[in-house]
Amino acid sequence: MALLEVKNLKTYFFTRNGVVKSVDGTSFSIEKGEILGIVGESGAGKSITGFSILGLIDPPGEIVEGEINFDGRDLVKLSQEELQKIRGDEISMIFQDPQTSLNPVITIGEQLMEAILYHKKGVSKKDAYNTCVEILKTVGLPAAQKRMKSYPHQLSGGMKQRVVIAMALLNNPKLLIADEPTTALDVTIQAQILYLMKKLSKEFHSALILITHDIAVVSQLCDKIAVMYAGRIVEYGKKEDVIFNPLHPYTKGLIECLPKLNDDKKRLYQIPGIMPSLLGLPKGCYFKDRCEFADEQCDVYPPQQEIDKRIVFCHKVK
Amino acid sequence: MLKYILNRLFHSAIVMFVISFIVFFIMFKAGDPVQLLLPPDATQQDVIEMRHALGIDQSFIKQYEAFLRNVAKGNLGNSFVYGQPALDVVFERLPATLELSVLAMIFSIIFGVPLGIIASIRPKAWYSKAIMFLSLSGISVPVFWTGMVLVLVFSVLLGWLPSSGRGEVYLFTSAFTWDGIKHLIMPVLTLSFFQLALILRLTRTGMMEVMMQDYIKLATAKGVPRRVVVYYHALKNSLIPLITVIGIQFGQLVAFTIVTETIFAWPGTGKLIIDSIQNLDRPIVVAYLLIISFIFVAINFIVDVLYTFVDPRVRV
Numbered sequence: 001m002a003l004l005e006v007k008n009l010k011t012y013f014f015t016r017n018g019v020v021k022s023v024d025g026t027s028f029s030i031e032k033g034e035i036l037g038i039v040g041e042s043g044a045g046k047s048i049t050g051f052s053i054l055g056l057i058d059p060p061g062e063i064v065e066g067e068i069n070f071d072g073r074d075l076v077k078l079s080q081e082e083l084q085k086i087r088g089d090e091i092s093m094i095f096q097d098p099q100t101s102l103n104p105v106i107t108i109g110e111q112l113m114e115a116i117l118y119h120k121k122g123v124s125k126k127d128a129y130n131t132c133v134e135i136l137k138t139v140g141l142p143a144a145q146k147r148m149k150s151y152p153h154q155l156s157g158g159m160k161q162r163v164v165i166a167m168a169l170l171n172n173p174k175l176l177i178a179d180e181p182t183t184a185l186d187v188t189i190q191a192q193i194l195y196l197m198k199k200l201s202k203e204f205h206s207a208l209i210l211i212t213h214d215i216a217v218v219s220q221l222c223d224k225i226a227v228m229y230a231g232r233i234v235e236y237g238k239k240e241d242v243i244f245n246p247l248h249p250y251t252k253g254l255i256e257c258l259p260k261l262n263d264d265k266k267r268l269y270q271i272p273g274i275m276p277s278l279l280g281l282p283k284g285c286y287f288k289d290r291c292e293f294a295d296e297q298c299d300v301y302p303p304q305q306e307i308d309k310r311i312v313f314c315h316k317v318k
Numbered sequence: 319m320l321k322y323i324l325n326r327l328f329h330s331a332i333v334m335f336v337i338s339f340i341v342f343f344i345m346f347k348a349g350d351p352v353q354l355l356l357p358p359d360a361t362q363q364d365v366i367e368m369r370h371a372l373g374i375d376q377s378f379i380k381q382y383e384a385f386l387r388n389v390a391k392g393n394l395g396n397s398f399v400y401g402q403p404a405l406d407v408v409f410e411r412l413p414a415t416l417e418l419s420v421l422a423m424i425f426s427i428i429f430g431v432p433l434g435i436i437a438s439i440r441p442k443a444w445y446s447k448a449i450m451f452l453s454l455s456g457i458s459v460p461v462f463w464t465g466m467v468l469v470l471v472f473s474v475l476l477g478w479l480p481s482s483g484r485g486e487v488y489l490f491t492s493a494f495t496w497d498g499i500k501h502l503i504m505p506v507l508t509l510s511f512f513q514l515a516l517i518l519r520l521t522r523t524g525m526m527e528v529m530m531q532d533y534i535k536l537a538t539a540k541g542v543p544r545r546v547v548v549y550y551h552a553l554k555n556s557l558i559p560l561i562t563v564i565g566i567q568f569g570q571l572v573a574f575t576i577v578t579e580t581i582f583a584w585p586g587t588g589k590l591i592i593d594s595i596q597n598l599d600r601p602i603v604v605a606y607l608l609i610i611s612f613i614f615v616a617i618n619f620i621v622d623v624l625y626t627f628v629d630p631r632v633r634v
Contacts, residue, residue, distance in 0.1 A: 054539055080544065088541030095539075100532040105554045105629055115540045151630040167540060 002029035002069075003207050004053070004175055009066035011045075011052045020278045022048040022061070024231040030224070032174070035201065035208045037218030037239070039254065040228035041275050046211045047096070049228070050177045053209075054093055055083040071174065089119040092168035094197075096180040098160035102152035108163055109148030112136075115170045135166045139196060158189040165197065172204050179211045194221060215254050219243045227251050230275055230286040237310025247307060247317045249291045285315070326622075330615035337611050341604050342385060346378050351398050351598035372398055385604075394608070395601035399594070404601035408587060408609055413490040415586035418578065419571040421493065421506045426513035427564065434521025438529065439548065441522075449518070456515025465508040465581035472504060479504055482583035505582045509575060513567055520563055524556030531555075558629050565621035569614040 011023040023045040030036045038046045052063055055075060068075040070091065075083065087093075092115075095101040103111060112132040116123055129148070136144035139162040152160060161181065168176055178197060182190040198221050201208040212218055218225055219239065226236040227250065235248040246252045253271040273290040276282055282289060284299035291298070293316040302313045352368045369375040373384060388395055394404045433453075437446040473481035485492045485501030492498025528534065529552055537551045538544075576588035583589075587606060594602040625632045 056535060056539060084538075084541050084543060086541070087539055093536070093539040095532055095536055097532060101536045103533040103537065103551050103555070104631065105558075106551070107630075111537075114537075114542055118541050118543060118546075153631050164536070167536075 001072075003032050003034075003071060004209075005029040005067075005069040006049075006053070007067040007069070009049065009052060009068065010064045011048050011057055011061060012064050013061040015060055018279050021231050021281075022278060023052060025066075026226075026228070026231075026233050028224075028226050028233065028236055030175070030207045030209060032207055033202070033205050034224065035198070035210060035222045036224045036226065037210045037212065037222035038226050038228055039212060039215050039218050041213060043275060043278065044228040045231040046213075046228055047179050050093065050179050050209065050211050053175075053177060054087055054091060055080065056093075085119070088115050088168075088173075089171045090173055091175045091177065092171070092173045094161075094164055094168050094176065094178040094181045097184045098157050098164055099184060101164055102160055104152055106151075107148065108150050108152065108155070112148070112163070112167055112170065115167055119171055131170065132166075135170055136163070138200070139163075139166045139169070140192075141166070158185055158193070161185060161189075161193055162196075165193070165200070169200055169204060169206075173206055175207045175209070176201060177209045177211070180213070181210075182214075182217070183212075197221075215243075216258055227254070230281060231278060232286065232313070233311070234287065234314070235310065235312045237308075237312075241308060241310050245308065247310070247312045248287075248314050249293055249316070250287050253290075285313075291316075323619075326615075326619055330612070330619075333615060334608055334611055338385075338389075338604060338608060339382070341607050342382055342600070343378070345598065345600040345603055346381065349598055350374075351600070354597055355398060394605040397594075397602050398599045399597050399602075400599075404605035407602055408590065408605050411585060411587045411590050412609070414484055414584060415572060415575050415579070415588060417491045417493065417502070418505055418509055418575055418584065418586060419568065421502065422510035422513060422571060423564070423568050425506060426510040426517050430514045430517030431521050431560070434518040435525055435548065435553065437518070438522040438525035441526065450522075453515040453518045456511050457519070459511070461508060461512065461577045462581060464511050465504070465578060468504045468508060469581070484585055501582075505578050505584055508581070509571065509578045513571065516567065517560070517564065520560055521556065524559055525552055528552045528555045554628065558625070561621055561624050561628065565617045569610075569617050572613055573610050 006029065007027050009023055009026045010021070013020040013022055026045070026049055028036065028038075038049060040046050048057070048061070051057055053068055053070075053075065055063075055078070057063060063076055066076065070086075075086070078086070102108070109129065109132060112135070113125070113128045116128040116131060117125070120128075133144045133148060136147060141147055141159060141162050147155070147159075147163075152163075155163065161184075165181070168178075176197075181197065182193050185193060194217060197208065197210075200206075210218065210222060222239050224237065225239050225242040226233050227242070227248065228234070229250050235242060235246065235251045242251060243255065246255055250271070253269070256269040257271065259268055271290055276286060276289065285291070285294070285302055288294035288298040297315045300315075302315045305312055305314075305317065307317055350369075351374070352365055352372070356364055356368060366375070373381065376384075385395065396402060397404050397407050400407055433449050437449040437453075440446055469481045472479040480501050481504075483501055485498040486495040487498060492502055525548075529548075534547060534552055537547045542551070574588070575584075575586055576592060578584065579586045579588035580592070591603065591606050593599075594606070
């Protein structure tokens with residue numbers, strides 16, 4: 001059985017202007033030790049999917065339907081107290097912006113040790129301290145003991161993200177959700193952090209959900225890929241299949257956008273138009289206005305199809 | 319740190335020097351206290367003699383120079399009305415005022431901060447709305463009205479609490495005797511009503527802002543219990559602006575207990591300063607304002623030091 005199986009997840013936000021269906025019927029699964037990439041543009045519902053798994057949806061948002069089966073439990077049905085025991089212990093999360101994800105008035109050491117002390121009752125402060133120093137060394141932070149006493153503002157962005165990653169790995173979680181872990185970092189650090197995450201997830205046997213808008217990152221790291229568009233998954237399958245033989249026109253467009261080395265074209269390809277607002281979604285296929293293959297058939301939302309060992313939602317794929 | 323403290327002391331000395339000059343000048347221009355001090359049938363000779371005795375027959379520069387000479391000796395002059403050293407007169411009344419202000423501030427913080435946190439967590443719950451409504455009335459209702467309604471209810475109608483005076487004093491304060499406490503309750507409540515509402519609203523706004531931050535979400539995501547997230551992670555961050563305001567407000571409390579002291583006939587400095595301004599009793603007014611500005615400067619200094627404990631990004 002899969003470690004995590006998300007079935008028909010729907011997370012809606014009930015705003016003053018109407019219901020925003022941020023995640024609208026998403027299904028995927030991940031096995032132990034596997035890396036799943038969720039790709040999509042900003043506002044496609046990637047992060048909300050991640051937050052939903054941990055039950056971190058604040059009002060006016062709400063999980064209205066679906067199941068999140070994790071290790072034999074449906075997380076949607078658990079209370080906040082039960083979720084609190086899972087968070088940071090069995091499932092942990094890495095946030096997008098290291099500049100804002102650490103508390104500015106609490107030391108790094110205290111913020112790290114907290115993650116242990118609230119989960120493992122009976123662990124002494126000294127043991128927790130030693131574990132934290134060890135993990136800081138593992139993520140490659142120099143002068144780990146000195147850093148335990150530092151405050152976040154004394155660290156650079158890359159160092160902070162290493163601390164956040166260390167924090168997520170402390171309790172050896174079964175599942176790690178990384179929400180654009182490298183977006184806020186500069187390119188040289190990006191590669192280091194990504195390599196580190198892959199290495200650590202293999203080392204700790206953790207499954208990893210990598211949420212990103214960068215399909216190049218996904219193609220390097222992941223075993224499986226789910227492409228999201230306007231709150232729904234449009235294509236989902238093994239990395240090799242999705243990257244080297246994309247079926248959905250949106251996935252094709254995303255891959256086409258990447259610069260290629262042996263290509264003398266002057267301009268990069270871009271998908272025409274923008275993603276529709278979640279408050280004013282078109283009837284039928286959400287991608288039809290930007291799709292070169294669209295016709296009247298696309299006025300009905302495409303059914304799920306299983307073609308070429310993957311799941312795809314498109315009328316035009318046969 | 320020592321350099322910082324010395325620097326601050328130097329600054330405050332300049333501030334107090336400027337204040338003394340301004341107050342001295344205004345009081346010089348305000349009028350002739352002798353007319354108020356002497357009986358209406360006093361002769362011209364009496365007036366001249368009194369002016370000479372008080373030293374106010376000289377030019378402004380001469381008078382101010384004499385004042386500065388006395389200050390250097392630690393003497394702010396004798397009160398025109400009481401004939402005693404002005405500092406002694408103010409210091410004699412100061413404990414009563416400080417007692418009111420400190421207790422009102424403590425009361426406001428003890429109730430304002432927790433109520434503000436409660437109202438911030440579920441802003442749409444009925445109790446949050448009730449708290450916010452009450453705090454709005456706390457900000458809008460004038461102090462003299464609150465005081466008089468309290469007197470009407472608890473002294474006139476119920477007869478539970480005394481309506482005026484300070485009660486039995488022990489060790490400079492009336493907070494250690496039962497009689498003193500009974501006298502304190504209403505003035506403290508009256509004085510803290512506005513402060514409580516202000517602190518409550520500030521806490522709520524600060525908390526709501528902090529609770530939306532990523533680090534709060536991350537703390538939750540790492541499995542920190544809700545109450546620790548709220549009362550430690552979030553509160554520690556919203557304390558930063560709160561400390562500033564509490565500092566400023568405390569200065570205000572000390573300086574503006576006048577209305578409350580008048581309603582409850584509280585023998586503090588508020589009453590003294592009003593009387594002294596009316597009597598043109600310059601030494602008292604100058605001494606009072608110097609002490610108040612010193613309190614302001616001291617509070618600012620304490621606030622700065624507290625900052626370094628709460629916010630590691632600030633280091634003096």
